[in-house]
Amino acid sequence: MNRERTRILIVDDEEIVRESLSGWLEKDGYTVSSAQDGPSAIARVNAERWSILLVDMKMPGMDGLQVLEQAKKIQPDAAVVIMTAYATVDTAVAAMKLGAYDYLVKPFDPEEMSLMITKIVGQQALVRENVLLRKVLKRDYRFRDLVSKNPKMRAVFELARTAARSSSTILVLGESGTGKEVLARAIHVESPRSQGPFLAVSCAALTESLLESELFGHERGAFTGAVARQRGKFEAAHRGTIFLDEIGDITPKLQLALLRVLEERRFTRVGGVEPVEVDVRVIAATNRDLGKAVEQGHFREDLYYRLNVIPIQLPPLRDRREDIPLLVDHLLEQLCVETGRKVESVSHDAMALLMEHPWPGNVRELRNVLERAVVVASGSSIQAPDLGLLEAARGEAAAGDMTTLEQVERRHIAHVLAKSGGNITQAARVLDIDRVTLYNKIKKYHLREVESA
Amino acid sequence: MAAIYVWWIGADAPDHALLDGVRAAVSRSYELPARLWHGEERPADTWDPRRGQHSSTQILHWLAGHRPAGARKVLAVTDVDLFIPVLTFVYGEAQLGGHAAVVSTARLWAGPDGRRLVRTRLVTESVHELGHTFGLVHCRTPRCAMARSINLATVDEKRPTFCAECRLHYLERLAREGDDHEQGADADPDRR
Numbered sequence: 001m002n003r004e005r006t007r008i009l010i011v012d013d014e015e016i017v018r019e020s021l022s023g024w025l026e027k028d029g030y031t032v033s034s035a036q037d038g039p040s041a042i043a044r045v046n047a048e049r050w051s052i053l054l055v056d057m058k059m060p061g062m063d064g065l066q067v068l069e070q071a072k073k074i075q076p077d078a079a080v081v082i083m084t085a086y087a088t089v090d091t092a093v094a095a096m097k098l099g100a101y102d103y104l105v106k107p108f109d110p111e112e113m114s115l116m117i118t119k120i121v122g123q124q125a126l127v128r129e130n131v132l133l134r135k136v137l138k139r140d141y142r143f144r145d146l147v148s149k150n151p152k153m154r155a156v157f158e159l160a161r162t163a164a165r166s167s168s169t170i171l172v173l174g175e176s177g178t179g180k181e182v183l184a185r186a187i188h189v190e191s192p193r194s195q196g197p198f199l200a201v202s203c204a205a206l207t208e209s210l211l212e213s214e215l216f217g218h219e220r221g222a223f224t225g226a227v228a229r230q231r232g233k234f235e236a237a238h239r240g241t242i243f244l245d246e247i248g249d250i251t252p253k254l255q256l257a258l259l260r261v262l263e264e265r266r267f268t269r270v271g272g273v274e275p276v277e278v279d280v281r282v283i284a285a286t287n288r289d290l291g292k293a294v295e296q297g298h299f300r301e302d303l304y305y306r307l308n309v310i311p312i313q314l315p316p317l318r319d320r321r322e323d324i325p326l327l328v329d330h331l332l333e334q335l336c337v338e339t340g341r342k343v344e345s346v347s348h349d350a351m352a353l354l355m356e357h358p359w360p361g362n363v364r365e366l367r368n369v370l371e372r373a374v375v376v377a378s379g380s381s382i383q384a385p386d387l388g389l390l391e392a393a394r395g396e397a398a399a400g401d402m403t404t405l406e407q408v409e410r411r412h413i414a415h416v417l418a419k420s421g422g423n424i425t426q427a428a429r430v431l432d433i434d435r436v437t438l439y440n441k442i443k444k445y446h447l448r449e450v451e452s453a
Numbered sequence: 454m455a456a457i458y459v460w461w462i463g464a465d466a467p468d469h470a471l472l473d474g475v476r477a478a479v480s481r482s483y484e485l486p487a488r489l490w491h492g493e494e495r496p497a498d499t500w501d502p503r504r505g506q507h508s509s510t511q512i513l514h515w516l517a518g519h520r521p522a523g524a525r526k527v528l529a530v531t532d533v534d535l536f537i538p539v540l541t542f543v544y545g546e547a548q549l550g551g552h553a554a555v556v557s558t559a560r561l562w563a564g565p566d567g568r569r570l571v572r573t574r575l576v577t578e579s580v581h582e583l584g585h586t587f588g589l590v591h592c593r594t595p596r597c598a599m600a601r602s603i604n605l606a607t608v609d610e611k612r613p614t615f616c617a618e619c620r621l622h623y624l625e626r627l628a629r630e631g632d633d634h635e636q637g638a639d640a641d642p643d644r645r
Contacts (some may be wrong), residue, residue: 020510020537026549028601029590083539107504107541111603 006121007049010034011041011067012056012083021054028117038062045071050078052101052120057084057091065094072099077127079120147330150320156183156312163310164190169262171247171307172285174314177364180285181243183314188241193281196240199233203254204246212254213270222271234267234278241281247307248288248299259303282307317359317366321446324354324366331367332382335374343374349384352418355447356411357389384418410445413438417447455525456486457583462495462512462555463532471572472530478576478613479528479583482598483623490521496529501536509535509546509555516553525630526586527553528579534559544578544602547585554582561608573613578602580613587626592619 008030012018018034025032035041037059045053053071057064068080079101084091087105095103102116148154163170164187172180181200188198206214209223217232233242250258261267266277284307293299317324328346336343346354350373359365373386413431420426428438441447459476461467472489480487496515499507512529520527535543535557544561547554556578563570580598592599595607597616602608615623 014538016508016510017538020508020546021539023510023546023549024537024540024543027547027585027590106539107536108539110540110543113540114601114603 006051006124007031007033008052008054008117009041009044009050010054011036011038011059011064012054013037013059014056017056024113025117028114030117038064038067041067042070042074045074045078050075051124052117053078053080055080055082057082057095058086065091065098068095068098068100077124079124081116081120147326148320148323149326150315150323152315153320153323156314159310159312160187161190163187163312165192166310167191167193167281168309169281169307170283170310170312171290172283172312172314173290174285174287175316175362176287177362178314178316179363180287180314181245183312184241184243184283184285187283188243188281191241191281193240197237198241198243199237200243200245201233202245204249208251208254209270211250212257215254216257216267216269217276218270219272222269226271229269232269234261234280235276237280238278239280241283244282244284246286247284248286248290248293252300255300255303259300259306262303262306317362321355325351327363327366328354328370331370332374335367335371339371339374341374341377342380343377343382344380346382347384348422349418350382350387352414353384353387353389356414358407409441410447413441413445414447417442455523456488457483458488458490458521458524458527459579460490460492460521460527460529461531462529463558465532471575474572475528475530475576475579479579482580482613482615483583483587483627485525485627490524490527492519492521494519504536506534506536506542507531508537509543509557510537512555513546513548513551513553516555517548517551520552524552526583528583529553529555530575530579531555531557532559533557544608545582547582549585549590550588551586554579554586556582561605570609574605574608577608577611577613581611584615584619584623587623587630589615589619589622589626592616594618 008025010018010021010025010032012021012034013036015036018036022032022034033044035044038061041053041055042062044050053067055064055067055071059067064082064084068082071078071080076099080099081102081104082091082095082100083104083106085106087103092103101120104112104116148157160170160183170184170187172183174180184200185198188194201211201214203211213222213226213230213232215232215234217230217235218226220226220229244258257267261278262282265279266275268275290299290304290308294301294304317327328351332343332346335341354366354369357369361368369387369389370382372388373382376388377383377386413427416427416430417424420430424435424438424442428435431438433441457479459472459479461472469489476487476489479485496507496512499511499515501508512531512535516527516529535546535555537543537546542560543557545554545556556575558571558575561571561574561578563574577598581602584599589599591601592615594600594616595610596612597619598611598613599615599619600607600611602611614620
């Protein structure tokens with residue numbers, strides 16, 4: 001409960017009421033203000049956010065019910081309490097119908113007043129927390145949260161959106177950190193199965209027997225330690241979606257078992273004989289070249305074709321640098337909600353660094369770098385040193401013999417642009433090239449966002 | 454050093470031992486000199502015949518205009534029942550960050566043999582209301598003098614001393630107020 005954040009507006013035509021009640025509530029640590037009539041109260045409600053309105057019923061001109069009705073239209077979340085010295089059933093019913101939180105007959109016991117305010121503040125804190133948690137839970141998982149200006153990525157989203165409507169198996173391909181699971185979750189959320197479960201299994205993290213048990217479950221006594229029947233992820237994901245990450249890493253035995261599930265939509269638990277039927281949509285993902293694995297005999301060709309019904313290839317971040325500013329804005333917004341910090345922007349220098357970084361870990365790495373920066377940033381803007389990339393860049397520069405000429409050129413141009421505050425003329429002069437050449441290089445290396453950031 | 458003045462404004466004759474107990478306790482809690490003020494004047498126009506109680510807010514208005522010269526804060530003690538318009542009663546009231554506070558024994562009654570308990574309650578509420586004049590707001594530590602007083606159970610749970618956090622706030626506030634009061638200190642300590 002945050003008392004300082006709770007703002008209370010007292011609306012009463014009697015000065016002594018306004019003064020004494022304000023004083024009483026201020027001593028509880030709330031921010032309190034008052035209005036002497038309905039119109040000035042509504043003006044205050046229009047101008048500022050209020051948590052609670054304590055409104056006297058009987059006032060000349062605009063009465064408490066009229067204030068209640070208008071205030072609820074402007075700020076539906078504010079709790080309006082009607083106070084009256086002359087209670088009638090009719091006005092009480094009218095007040096509650098108009099959305100009053102409570103209808104109190106003056107004078108009230110200090111305990112009653114104190115408990116009511118505490119209760120309202122507690123409920124409002126819960127609502128805020130709920131909104132925040134929902135925001136955090138839903139992060140990344142809708143297509144509207146997948147951001148890109150890159151034509152390849154836009155095509156990916158279009159394909160995924162279409163695929164979401166079907167129950168076909170999807171194979172998501174892409175380097176580590178490109179957002180394969182995020183895409184899979186978004187497909188699930190946008191699919192007719194969204195009310196069902198979404199379960200993710202990392203196939204590379206477990207041994208063959210553990211993964212088999214994890215996917216298909218086991219009967220009691222199936223192996224040492226199997227003291228009770230255990231449902232597997234396939235059963236648990238019934239009417240939902242199962243995401244099988246790093247599918248390229250599963251053993252031939254499990255490849256066969258998986259093929260059977262995909263073909264027959266049923267399986268048996270480890271140590272069991274009864275078949276279990278399931279309705280599960282499979283989204284598999286890998287960062288390996290499955291076609292090559294098939295050629296080399298490491299992956300079953302029939303399973304490959306079963307999985308490869310709708311292949312979706314996610315490009316690495318280095319191939320869509322123009323998305324970096326957009327992703328930075330999007331991720332910053334999420335991170336601020338999650339960490340409770342208020343970091344609104346990224347400085348010119350910091351954005352230049354982000355644009356030139358090679359991002360071998362893709363969007364996941366970008367998110368991690370920003371998360372660190374949000375935590376260490378001292379102001380509302382992330383500065384270059386906050387990113388922790390400077391040391392890494394120095395390390396790369398030291399290993400110069402491992403860098404291509406283009407990479408060096410790109411980094412140097414970005415650096416000079418950052419130093420000159422994005423001023424093309426000044427940067428061109430420093431680089432000793434003409435402005436047209438510099439523009440061409442900015443375009444070639446996707447540095448435009450640095451200029452406009 | 455400017456003192457806290459304790460002033461009996463009740464209807465009955467003052468209980469000197471009780472008042473001296475309050476004086477000593479607030480002096481201890483606030484680490485400031487405190488003295489009894491024997492002014493004969495009483496607040497006017499604070500009685501509400503409809504409610505049969507006295508308006509604590511009106512008493513504060515009156516006190517603000519009758520603060521004895523040289524008083525850092527003035528704590529009025531009374532035996533009349535106090536109210537603010539929306540509440541059935543209050544144990545006391547104070548100007549937040551101001552100079553005046555009032556406490557009443559009317560609701561602290563503890564039975565025929567409860568004189569000692571009344572004194573304990575009055576001391577706690579006196580420290581509490583004076584705390585508001587030093588800008589302190591209600592505290593969530595139930596034993597702190599600045600915890601809310603919404604019924605006798607909450608009053609009895611408190612001690613007439615501050616929790617560590619409230620004490621820190623008080624000392625900070627005292628340091629800020631210090632210079633303002635040094636000038637007027639003891640200008641006319643014996644005014645009646």
